[in-house]
Amino acid sequence: MQKQLGFLVDLGKCVGCRGCEVACSNKHQLDHLQYRRIMNINKENQVLGFLSLACNHCINPECIRVCKEKCFYKRRDGVVLYNSQRCNGCQRCIGACPFQAPKVNPRTKKISKCDFCFEQLDQGLEPTCVASCIVGALQVIDIMQPIPVYAQEALPNFSITQFTKPSIRVILPRAPQCFWRKG
């Protein structure tokens, strides 16, 4: 594969404001489900940062493998899309996706998920979540291209499942020097 689009999430910049999460709901008008979610990365009660996570448009997508109705497909740029026409609501994809990216629409009982805002991509625009991040913590990257050396696949204290080869890279947060109260 020549191209695989994915997300670069900079935990050093992300302030966990959830703008990306709600901007996505705004764009797709989702009232009871969310494509993007912010996970707290904790260690012994200390928040180390936030991980903004949606569909990772994996290199080996489990959703495509398990869906008997062949609802999922992968574009040449690596974006994993979903077509609801044939969906019978079996929810196998939800069980299979390590990131629970596919969601059930409680009304239609069918699946929907992050589509990488592909119509925007096709017009050369950023996906909504990326465009809405005030501090610039989200970026679109082609993980087949060399990515910044400081970006990595894993986070300490928080495992990102790797067997599907998710197209997500992270930049670790930098903790401030802290002086805690005496007494």
Add this chain to the structure above:
Amino acid sequence: MKQKSVVSRRTFLKGAAATVATVSFGGTFFDFIFSGLSPAVAAENSTVELFRNACPRNCYDTCAILSTVQDGVLKKVVGDPASTYTRGTLCAKGFSYTRSVYSPDRIKYPMRQIGRGSGNWQRISWDEAYTEIAQNMLRLKREYGSTLPICLNKYSGNFDIMHYGIEGMLTSIGNTTRATGTPCWPAGIDAQTFDFGTIVCNDPEDIVNSKYLIIWGANPAWCSVHSMYFVKEAQQRGCKVVVIDPILTQTASKADLYIQIKSSTDGALALGMARYILDHNLYDGEWLAKNSKGAEEFFSYLKNNITLEWAAEKTGIPQHIIEMLAREYATTKPANIWIGYGMQRHTNGGQNVRAIDALAAITGNIGKSGGGAQYAQLETWGFKYHAMSQSKPANSGGKEDRAININNFGAEVLNAQDPPIKMLWIACRGPMTQDPETAVVKKAFEGMDLVVTADLYMTPTVEMSDIVLPVTTAFETPGVNVSYWHYWLSLNEQAIKPMYESKNDVTIAMELSAKLNELEQGSCTFPTSGDLQEWVGKEFSEGIYKQFGIQDWQELKKGPVKAKSGLIAWQDGKFRTPSGKYELWSAEAEKYGHFPLPVYVEEMQSTDKYPLRCITPHWKLSIHSQFQNLDWMAAVNNEPHIEIHPKVAAKYHIKDNDSVKMFNDIGYITLPAKITETVSPDVVAVYETWYKNKKFNVNYTVKAIPADMGKKATGAPGIAFHDNFVAIQKM
């Protein structure tokens, strides 16, 4: 499929209804629109329009918004890229507007409640509502000889300039009682008024020019998230960012240095730093000589009363850290301090702000790009206030309006005599969740003949009202907005028709006036008709035109504009104090009962009975009682917590998510624990907000203790919200 390409909006609506039936989900047309199943038929024959809006919700950022309206439905909101402050983005709250406008929870028509608090609501017509309200107003005037028994409590739910028409409406019926003051920031305003003459801050976009930035008791990552871009940008350009806070906030976690301070001792830290700066000759004598009054007195106060050992002892910050901070702040130029509103919500809050201002002054950082002591500004608020400026009808009784303290609202309503208060009009405000001493506020409501609340949602304040009037959101009505932080001016266009039977507050004023005059000719001077768009135009003054470099307000339809001058506070060195100088020694302060110098005033202490200080800061998904009630927000978070330090938790055998009762002598709340080292060991934090259908209100435990300052500039002192001492207990 030919048929579909020519569907009119009408048949599209019908088609939508049909689809509702086939996929079998209940709810309204709007539920359908928001199910994410945008019907393809709509796209073919639809009109898409763009409108300019502004977020009016008492937020630093007051964002310029670009709204997409398709076939009369608000489909999408984004930040307006024309504003270099908003930069094309909104926050999570702003992005939820497409939901809040169409929320099934909106109040749809006027209603009357049979039995306050009973939940027994009946739909009534607008005419019935106006009649009942007008009759009561006229009856009270007859019984008491004036309209003073009618009390208005309106504040920050919508800071659009036209919304001051609510005050205008009350003026137009005669002398009335007004909840006066401002709850959130008055101590700091007075402090800066004593020091500088008024509040003015640098353009926040100027933060990028700072080489040293202390964010002192503010949490922009939650409360002014657009500023975080400039903070990060400054950091990228080599600025060191320091956060001083009793809580390791989200902002602190992004800083270079976080210093945990004992809550309410900020003045001790500032004075300790000042002493170090003095001892090491790091002050700017030249600036002081030219621009200040009282430097000598201040320095001798420092020499005689302040030591670094004392400051370390007071604040809990090791002495060498105070020394490092003082040295770095005084020697890195330009150095900026952002003074938050949280740190002045104390009985010594105003004094603490004065001490911090003094740091900026003695180091000569005032009036400089990249420098300053930023608090807020009201320089861009010079409108005509046409909707607000109404005349009083002749012979309506009483000599003048009566002011009662908004910050002790319940008690002051109950105590009002000659005449007593008998009717409340509540707009843009939620005293039943946001005011201290909820029980007292409730009692005040109970003593009324009539409570009228204009609101969007069924808040606890509406639940305690007799009549509720449905109001419009910013998207359904025209207006104009400025910020108390940045220097942009945004028009708010009407993007969609008012939903259901909702009306703008000014329209309500006009129609109520018509009713009052119908019942008693001449009883109300408020115009009974008018075009809201034109009324927006009437708010603009020559001063605003000049400041923003426009000839006509209609130019704002092309986009927001930024002030052309005054972007660096006090650059001209003309302070608005009595002496025209920066006043370290303020006779004005003395007049208001304070020490003339910025001195340390002892902070409030915990007691054996109530050993923990409860801090109630702003929550990232709300602005006071707004936003968190929406289902979109509930999907992100729907549970308040009490944040407890692990050491404290261990002492009380409390584990994560255990149910904890927090109480003091006025009330209690029960909520799940969140054990976190981010709070100080002598502090618990509970974020103030309103959750729909939750028995949560942190103000059950908050007393109406006044802050030290606020009387001069805002008419009443602030509230020492963070001087609330409590005990906790595992349930």
